Amino acid sequence: MSQDNVSIHGIWASRWVFILAATGSAVGLGNIWKFPYMAGVYGGGAFVLVYLICIALVGLPIMLAETVLGRRGRRSPVNTLRNLAIQAGASARWSWAAVMGMIAALLILSFYSVVAGWSLDYIIGMGRGDFVGIDGEGAGARFGALTADPLRLSLWHTLFMLVTAFIIARGVVAGLERSLRIMMPLLFVLLIILLGYSLTTGHFMQGVEFLFHFDLASVPDGILAAMGHAFFTLSVGVGSIMVFGSYMPKKSSIGGTVITVALLDTAVALTAGLALFPIVFAAGLEPSAGPGLMFVTLPIAFGNIMLGQVFGLLFFVLVAVAAWSSAISMLEPAVAYWVERTGWTRVRITCLVAFLCWVVGLGTVLSFNLLADARFFVTDEAGWHLFKWTEQGGKTFFESVDYLTSRIMLPLGGLLFAVFAGWVLGRDVFRAELALRHPRLFPVVYCLLRYVAPLGVLVVFVTELFK
Numbered sequence: 077m078s079q080d081n082v083s084i085h086g087i088w089a090s091r092w093v094f095i096l097a098a099t100g101s102a103v104g105l106g107n108i109w110k111f112p113y114m115a116g117v118y119g120g121g122a123f124v125l126v127y128l129i130c131i132a133l134v135g136l137p138i139m140l141a142e143t144v145l146g147r148r149g150r151r152s153p154v155n156t157l158r159n160l161a162i163q164a165g166a167s168a169r170w171s172w173a174a175v176m177g178m179i180a181a182l183l184i185l186s187f188y189s190v191v192a193g194w195s196l197d198y199i200i201g202m203g204r205g206d207f208v209g210i211d212g213e214g215a216g217a218r219f220g221a222l223t224a225d226p227l228r229l230s231l232w233h234t235l236f237m238l239v240t241a242f243i244i245a246r247g248v249v250a251g252l253e254r255s256l257r258i259m260m261p262l263l264f265v266l267l268i269i270l271l272g273y274s275l276t277t278g279h280f281m282q283g284v285e286f287l288f289h290f291d292l293a294s295v296p297d298g299i300l301a302a303m304g305h306a307f308f309t310l311s312v313g314v315g316s317i318m319v320f321g322s323y324m325p326k327k328s329s330i331g332g333t334v335i336t337v338a339l340l341d342t343a344v345a346l347t348a349g350l351a352l353f354p355i356v357f358a359a360g361l362e363p364s365a366g367p368g369l370m371f372v373t374l375p376i377a378f379g380n381i382m383l384g385q386v387f388g389l390l391f392f393v394l395v396a397v398a399a400w401s402s403a404i405s406m407l408e409p410a411v412a413y414w415v416e417r418t419g420w421t422r423v424r425i426t427c428l429v430a431f432l433c434w435v436v437g438l439g440t441v442l443s444f445n446l447l448a449d450a451r452f453f454v455t456d457e458a459g460w461h462l463f464k465w466t467e468q469g470g471k472t473f474f475e476s477v478d479y480l481t482s483r484i485m486l487p488l489g490g491l492l493f494a495v496f497a498g499w500v501l502g503r504d505v506f507r508a509e510l511a512l513r514h515p516r517l518f519p520v521v522y523c524l525l526r527y528v529a530p531l532g533v534l535v536v537f538v539t540e541l542f543k
């Protein structure tokens with residue numbers, strides 16, 4: 077079965093389509109929205125350094141492992157792991173790692189859709205001229221008004237989820253490819269234009285300094301956050317890359333492909349940071365603003381430059397598109413699995429799964445307003461509470477889902493995928509599927525996969541426990 081050259085769900089035309097799809101999955105809100113604000117919250121340079129190390133030593137090997145497993149198994153991640161485990165004489169329970177990943181991806185989608193919805197609201201705002209001449213206070217107030225309004229948030233959340241489901245229902249191979257070919261390069265061009273603008277703010281070096289100034293004392297604080305974000309930003313640990321790998325043509329090299337995707341993702345994140353922070357400083361704002369960073373500071377810049385309305389509108393269109401190309405990759409593992417399992421049509425399964433995510437996403441919508449005081453994981457004088465009504469401490473529903481997925485489920489899923497590929501699949505199978513162009517590199521790659529990546533995840537987990 078593993079020798080199949082096709083998946084029942086379809087096959088990419090070439091490895092370039094895999095790069096397109098995997099880059100579409102990787103490049104998203106994580107790069108443009110999350111990376112800059114996390115670097116802000118965790119103090120810049122130290123976070124960025126740990127993040128880059130995690131990408132190279134942990135994220136990349138796991139991405140490789142997922143791609144190899146997917147193409148070898150040719151099924152949804154759950155069935156891929158089950159089949160490959162049975163073939164290797166191991167327990168079919170390995171498939172549970174992919175079940176966890178599948179659930180993590182759906183949980184991420186539930187809040188991702190809400191945040192992506194903000195960018196839809198901003199497209200309209202830009203189009204209407206809401207931001208012309210706006211200052212820091214005005215931009216903050218507009219963002220506050222949006223997040224305080226559950227109906228408005230739900231509307232955009234619903235729209236974003238509907239479009240995501242529509243694309244997935246039509247089939248990833250046919251529906252996506254064409255739009256990605258136009259939108260992804262546009263995203264890159266726009267980021268570069270924005271970077272060019274930030275070079276003219278006179279605060280560019282302050283941004284560089286903030287992102288790359290390294291201060292050892294602040295490392296421990298952001299270390300789990302940085303590793304979690306490395307997983308999130310590369311879309312690894314959930315099976316999204318694995319499912320895309322299962323649609324990859326047999327005769328194409330995996331190594332270079334995966335490195336390309338990781339480099340593009342990292343480049344976009346750093347460019348977004350370099351474009352954003354000078355604007356933050358020029359506007360006299362604090363980089364530690366949190367999730368609102370992109371939605372408060374960027375509009376100020378756009379509101380005060382020539383043609384800012386046009387660029388601002390295009391920028392948020394492209395944020396939305398980048399988010400859509402990621403969102404579909406979160407839905408795909410589950411849809412592929414349930415289609416295999418039930419034999420129902422793709423359309424029917426997509427509707428069911430997307431509806432489920434939509435409902436969970438309402439929790440995130442309400443966590444910004446009506447249920448803002450519903451907190452999980454609260455520590456106070458009275459001890460530790462899983463749940464408590466309080467205005468202070470703990471995590472809102474949105475923060476909890478983000479925390480559980482990025483910091484726990486993704487690293488754990490990635491760890492299991494790496495251990496499976498490195499220790500269970502078998503050296504010869506892995507080597508044959510990988511088919512490196514420079515076979516002498518194989519021992520290095522295999523060592524990264526077997527030892528460095530799993531130990532990296534474990535060390536970070538343990539560090540967190542004893543912090």
Ligand code: PFF
Nearest residue numbers: 102104105106308309311316
């Ligand atoms: N990599 C995406 C981003 O950086 O925005 C987020 C993501 C996509 C996470 C797909 C997980 C996933 F399965």
Ligand code: NA
Nearest residue numbers: 102103106309
């Ligand atoms: Na990313």
